[in-house]
Amino acid sequence: MALVAQGKIKKVFIAGIMAILFLSGCSVKEKKYFESGKILLDEGNYAEAVEAFDKAIGVHGSKNIRGLEIDILRYRAEAEYKAGDYKAAEHTYKLLISADEERREYIDMLTIIYTNLSNVDMDIDITDAIEMYNKAESLDDRSELHINAGIAIVKYYEDMYEKNADSSYLDKAEEFLEKQLKETDRKNAKVFAVYAKHMSKREDYDKALEAVDEGIALLENKDLVSSDEETMKSLMFSKGSCYEYMGEYDKALECFNAYIDKYGEDDTVSHEVAFLNSRIR
Structure with missing residues (x-):
């Protein structure tokens, strides 16, 4: 009987070892x-x-x-x-x-995904994206990803305006941007950069310039990471564009030259400078 018991124990032991080796092999492959x-x-x-x-x-x-x-x-x-x-x-x-x-990053990503699926997937609507955004907001989400999720909704409305020429989409975009400014306590330069572009699109250049100045003020005394630099570039370009649209060509040229001094020339800003020089001379 003892030998039989020992045999059973040995088989169980071997089976256990084999299972461990199998799981270990799976873990390595995984x-x-x-x-x-x-x-x-x-x-x-x-x-x-x-x-x-x-x-x-x-x-x-x-x-x-x-x-x-x-x-x-x-x-x-x-x-x-x-x-x-x-x-x-x-x-x-x-x-x-x-x-x-329900980690906030997952909810923010679903917000962005739903903006991409709106008008493409019959089961998804922009309201689904807004619902996800509000859910993350209720969890006190202040991450950069959450800001990007909100901006994705704004851009959705602006794209819909471009496609349909329906100003109600611009109203919705502006309403959402106002919401973001409030949620961030007007302390996020990226939101100001998007807001400035939006108000310029609406030809409200005074409000656009106010947004530019607030955004730049948030970044001026800060060590800028790459995303901050992109935001600053956007703000500086918007400032020059606003003055150009307002017919204040000298101020516009000054802004674009400051942009070039900081970031160098590119095709877009070179085109703007050439146009302004043709108007000033």
Whole structure:
């Protein structure tokens, strides 16, 4: 009897060891596919990255999403979004929300995705994007991604205006921008940059210039990262454009020359300078 018992214990022990080795092998493969997917994502090979992340998830094979699997899904969602497969990205972000609680970054990404799917997917409307945005806002979301999500909604309305020549879309865009200015306590330069462009589109150059000045004031005494520099460029260009549209060509030329001194020439600003010089002489 003792020998039989020992035999059973030995079999259980061997089975346990085999299971550990099998799981270890799966874990190695999972991590291998995951790392491969990240490299492909960094290289801009988004469709191939999605395939690699799918293989990593396939190796895992469990219905329980946790730990590394959550990281894999996050990267897969990013790859799907960058590949332009918004429906797939929507599905993955919803999986993440169900597994990793309602993290604000997932909700913000769904906001952006829904703006892209509006008027393309019959089941999605811009109100879905606004609902997601408001949900993130209720969680006290003040991240850069949340700002970008709101700007995506503004740009949706402006694009709809361009397509339909219906000024009600500009009204909605302006209303949403006013909402963003209030939510950020008028302390986000990027929102001011978008607001300035919008008011210029509406030919309200005084308001546009006010927004430019407020935005620049927020950045002037700050060590600027690359995103801040892009915002500053936008604000400085808007300032020159506003003065040009107002017929104040000397001021406009001064603004564009200041832009060139700071950021160098490009085709667009060179064209503006050439036009202004032709008007001043």
